[in-house]
Amino acid sequence: MAQDNVSISAHKGTGSFILQRITALLLIPLIIWLLYGLVTHIGGDRAVVYAWLADMRTVLPMGALLLAMFAHMRIGMQEIIDDYIHTPDLRSMLSFLNSFFCVLVGGIAFWSLLSITFTA
Numbered sequence: 001m002a003q004d005n006v007s008i009s010a011h012k013g014t015g016s017f018i019l020q021r022i023t024a025l026l027l028i029p030l031i032i033w034l035l036y037g038l039v040t041h042i043g044g045d046r047a048v049v050y051a052w053l054a055d056m057r058t059v060l061p062m063g064a065l066l067l068a069m070f071a072h073m074r075i076g077m078q079e080i081i082d083d084y085i086h087t088p089d090l091r092s093m094l095s096f097l098n099s100f101f102c103v104l105v106g107g108i109a110f111w112s113l114l115s116i117t118f119t120a
Contacts, residue, residue, distance in 0.1 A: 016075050023072035030065040053116045062113055070106035074098060 037058070041049050052058055077098045085091040 016079070020072060020075045020079075023068045023075070026064070026068040027072060030061060030068060033061055034065060050116060053113070054118075059113065059117050063110065066106060066109045066113065070102045070109070074102040077102075 037052065041052060044052075053062070078095060081091060081094045081098060085094055
């Protein structure tokens, strides 16, 4: 029975490893796109930047950026927790707080993007 638990956790680690690499690869072009968009709007007033963020051609990649970024952050922090926290109760609490924080801050970021989109 103990061997089954090891096998399950080993597969979970492989999935996390692959997902972290996928999110990292997705973040590269998305961050380049974001930096390009920000640089092209240097000196623009607030209305111009809001109009850029409200454009559907901007909302979709920005949403993908937020999703990939918070997924990548959660996986990376989970790896640190799993590697360096050896007390099971503390590890469980920190894992919950890690997920909670990523969902909370990611939700606020998505809400902000949507509110800019629909009010601009």
